[in-house]
Amino acid sequence: MSSTSKSQNSRRGRGNIFAIVAAAGIGSRYGGRLPKQFVSIGGKSPLRRSVELLVSIEDIDGVVCVIPGGFEWAYESVCGDIESLRLLTPVVGGASRGASIKLALDAIKEHSPEYVLVHDAVRSYCPLNVVVSVIDALRHGKSAVVPAIRPVDSLMLRGGSIDRNEVHIVQTPQGFEYDMLFSLYEKYETCEFSDDASLCCRDGIHVHIVDGSVANRKVTYKSDVMRGAMQRVGFGYDAHKFSVDKSRKLRLMGIEILDHPGLCGVSDADVGIHSVVDAILGALGHGSIGEHFPADDPSWRDADSRIFLEHCRKYLDSSNADVIRIDTTIVCESPNIAIYASAMQAEIARYLLIDSTSVNVKGKTTEGMGFEGRREGISAYSVATISSWESPD
Numbered sequence: 486m487s488s489t490s491k492s493q494n495s496r497r498g499r500g501n502i503f504a505i506v507a508a509a510g511i512g513s514r515y516g517g518r519l520p521k522q523f524v525s526i527g528g529k530s531p532l533r534r535s536v537e538l539l540v541s542i543e544d545i546d547g548v549v550c551v552i553p554g555g556f557e558w559a560y561e562s563v564c565g566d567i568e569s570l571r572l573l574t575p576v577v578g579g580a581s582r583g584a585s586i587k588l589a590l591d592a593i594k595e596h597s598p599e600y601v602l603v604h605d606a607v608r609s610y611c612p613l614n615v616v617v618s619v620i621d622a623l624r625h626g627k628s629a630v631v632p633a634i635r636p637v638d639s640l641m642l643r644g645g646s647i648d649r650n651e652v653h654i655v656q657t658p659q660g661f662e663y664d665m666l667f668s669l670y671e672k673y674e675t676c677e678f679s680d681d682a683s684l685c686c687r688d689g690i691h692v693h694i695v696d697g698s699v700a701n702r703k704v705t706y707k708s709d710v711m712r713g714a715m716q717r718v719g720f721g722y723d724a725h726k727f728s729v730d731k732s733r734k735l736r737l738m739g740i741e742i743l744d745h746p747g748l749c750g751v752s753d754a755d756v757g758i759h760s761v762v763d764a765i766l767g768a769l770g771h772g773s774i775g776e777h778f779p780a781d782d783p784s785w786r787d788a789d790s791r792i793f794l795e796h797c798r799k800y801l802d803s804s805n806a807d808v809i810r811i812d813t814t815i816v817c818e819s820p821n822i823a824i825y826a827s828a829m830q831a832e833i834a835r836y837l838l839i840d841s842t843s844v845n846v847k848g849k850t851t852e853g854m855g856f857e858g859r860r861e862g863i864s865a866y867s868v869a870t871i872s873s874w875e876s877p878d
Contacts, residue, residue, distance in 0.1 A: 495865075498756070499547070501546040503578040503598040504539045504619060504658065508532050508606035509551040509578025509585040522606040522702055523559040525798075525807045527840045528849060530563045531609035531704055538611060539604065539658075540569040544620055549592055550606070551585045553649070562838060581678050587621045587670045594667070603681050604658035607704040616697040619660040628659040629685045630699035655682060656697040665690070716874045719767025721774070723759035725750050726862035735820070737848060737863070738789050738813070738829035739836070742820050748863060751780045755790035755817055757846070757863040761833060762793045764811070764869035769804055794836040808837050810870040817863040821846025 508522040517743045522532040532550065539548045542790045549862035552560045564572070576592045580587030593601070604611070613630045641647065644831060659681050669684045678684045682692045690807075725748035733747030738757035748754035763774045771777070778785050778793055801807060811833060815822050822829075826846045834841040849869040851858040 491819065501596065501598050502544055502602065502660075502662070503547045503549065503593045504545050504602040504604060505586060505589040505593070506532065506535050506539065506548060506604055506606050507582065507586065507589075508535075508552040509553050510582070511553060513797065514608075518835070519559065519838070519840050520553060520556060523563055523570060523838065524840065525801065526609075526704070526726075527766055529802060530838065532560070532606045533563045533567075534609035535604060535606045535611070536564055536572060538565060538609075538613065538616065539570045539602075540567065542613070542616060542620075544617075545571065545602070546598070547571050547573050547593060547596060550575040551578045551589045551669055552576070553578055554620075556779075556808040559838075560647050560837075566809070566869070581677050582679075582764060583674075583721075584671065584680065587674070590663075590670060591666050591673055598663040600660060601663045602658040602660050603666075603855075605703060607658050608701050609704070611701040612698045615696070615698050616658055621663075622693050622695055623660045627660075628662045629682060629690055629691040629692045631680075631682045631692055631694055632656045632658070632701065633694050634697040634701075653694060654697070654704075655680060656689050656701045661685070690786070716768065717768045717770075717873065719764040719769070719869045721760040721763025721765070721767060721867040721869070723756040723763065723774075723857075724862060724864035725754040725756050726856070727860070735804055736790070736823075737820075737825065737865075738814060739794075739832035740825050742825065745820055749798060752778075752793075753790050754786040756812055757867075758790040758793060758833070758864050758869035760865040761811055761813060761869065762790075762797055764867040765797045765801070765808065766872045768869045769800055769806065771800055772839050791836050794833070799835055801814050804873065806871045806873045808839050809843060809868060809872050811837075811839075811867060813844075813846050813865060814849055814868040815846065815865045816857045817864065818850050818853075818858060818872070822846065824826050834836075 511520050523530050536548060537543055548571055552575050560575050565616055576589050579588055601617065617631045619632060633655045636652055666681060669688055673687065685692050705840060722848065727746045728749040735742040735745045735747045736753045736755045759774055766774060767773060829846045830844040831841045833844045856862050857864055
């Protein structure tokens, strides 16, 4: 890395470079309600990995992400704590990929860039040397540059086979002279292209090819990220009695239940979240919720238990792991959990950055038996299934 930085520094001053991270798609082929660029995969979201790579390269003066409208909160959740002056305010994308890239080009125009890189957020394992190769080619006079690899499988059209030595599998980041790409997007504003190099080909502009990497694969389907996964299961339990303090609010799975007695506890006594946290920690082999958030620590007094979920997400990241399923049973005579289950699932998913379809919440009564049946309190049981991931070769 140090030698790379030195070579980059020697070329600075020959025109600045900005990078656009294309992350405005909804990812319907991947499935789920949260676009795949925001979903934790191997402990980090693809968007986060891509941004961290690009802002780490000294030759890149600025990075702007194009994100789908309505998911600003997801962007803030995965990238909001990245401390880099190079990371610019995100741009909300348009109705198509081309429209989104054009909006990003407009956004960085005020910086007078000479070159621009366009990178798919979901190519999140792109090696550093691939990006450097694209930049080097631009610095040496190439106006359009793409990384590519050769196919290993045989290729065939209806009319016969194709010589695979004459075919390239194109990747990102793709690099261009900024003014050229900007003018192409204005010229072909009503056309749609699968990538920016295709736009150059349409206009007869030569596209220079540098070596890509097999690790620089694009996440399209869930099967693309299932390699090297090991599943682990954890179990969690919690119980709290009802409080006689009428000002105490009832919160379950992050959702406030109105007109109902609250629970006693140091924090907000959210038994649902506490059981989820305990289950995740168990799956990770990280002990119990009491060890991480002890009751005698005043910093947790009256704390919103969703904070504990945020801590769990950090533990998952550091362990290169993801939550793939949460199943929670809340035992009580009241409230009626079924009324709130959908909102509870969405809230847990939002804090763990997983899809809400990966969270299941259900309520049970004990038909008058036990402390729950006597309406003395509420208990919750959770099972968490996580996957530990290996980075691609």
